[in-house]
Amino acid sequence: MDHEFWLQRWREGRIGFHQDAVTPWLREYWPGLRLPPGSQVFVPLAGKSLDLAWLAAQGHDVLGVELSSLAVEQFFAEQRLAPQMRESRYGRHYRAGNIELICGDAFGLDTDVLADCAAVYDRAALIALPPPLRQRYANQLYACLPPGCRGLLVTLEYPQQEKDGPPFSVSGREVRELYERDWDVAVLARHDILARQPGFIAEGVTALETVAYRLLRQG
Numbered sequence: 001m002d003h004e005f006w007l008q009r010w011r012e013g014r015i016g017f018h019q020d021a022v023t024p025w026l027r028e029y030w031p032g033l034r035l036p037p038g039s040q041v042f043v044p045l046a047g048k049s050l051d052l053a054w055l056a057a058q059g060h061d062v063l064g065v066e067l068s069s070l071a072v073e074q075f076f077a078e079q080r081l082a083p084q085m086r087e088s089r090y091g092r093h094y095r096a097g098n099i100e101l102i103c104g105d106a107f108g109l110d111t112d113v114l115a116d117c118a119a120v121y122d123r124a125a126l127i128a129l130p131p132p133l134r135q136r137y138a139n140q141l142y143a144c145l146p147p148g149c150r151g152l153l154v155t156l157e158y159p160q161q162e163k164d165g166p167p168f169s170v171s172g173r174e175v176r177e178l179y180e181r182d183w184d185v186a187v188l189a190r191h192d193i194l195a196r197q198p199g200f201i202a203e204g205v206t207a208l209e210t211v212a213y214r215l216l217r218q219g
């Protein structure tokens, strides 16, 4: 699964992962992270998620990264925002108000650009990646986030042998293996969602849960 896989999905409009509403667990669990107003929030593999706009509406400075320029441009067009653009070594930055999206590779980011992030929000990012990239995502990208950083992570769990990803199943054990060295990991909620996912049922999946985690980066 390379960059072209995702770029092609955006070109062909095969974006079944995109939601027409804000993620309910974001509304429910974000306030519990108790971030000061104005804190910067990092959103890796951002897509054109409405969650970006919701985070900005809470008074956060939002910093997203997304490979596809179609996704980035659709996000701003759908929000009726006219972003300013600049280039950097990370890619093309689009900024409107308190939302900045970098059109580039998340794995090209470093501690310089992520130094001010007080939080990270992951919905459909870790689970979009195959196992070797999940290791890089935690060990390389999350390693660039500063001590004290807090996070909300949403995963899916299902019998992986019943369907190919993405989205991939990422077990609680794997989440701990990926993060626990540097992050305090706590499960906030776990729900059975199979009945609400006819696409998974049609593919023969027999069990499907979504899990929300709170992360806290150790000093």
Ligand SMILES: C[S@@+](CC[C@H](N)C(=O)[O-])C[C@H]1O[C@@H](n2cnc3c(N)ncnc32)[C@H](O)[C@@H]1O
Residues within 6 Å of the ligand: 006, 007, 017, 018, 019, 044, 045, 046, 047, 048, 049, 065, 066, 067, 068, 071, 104, 105, 106, 107, 123, 124, 125, 128
């Ligand atoms: C499953 S989608 C989730 C998007 C968004 N988080 C949401 O909830 O709608 C994964 C997104 O990550 C982007 N992506 C994949 N690999 C990436 C990378 N290495 N750097 C930046 N974005 C990437 C894809 O283009 C796609 O939009």
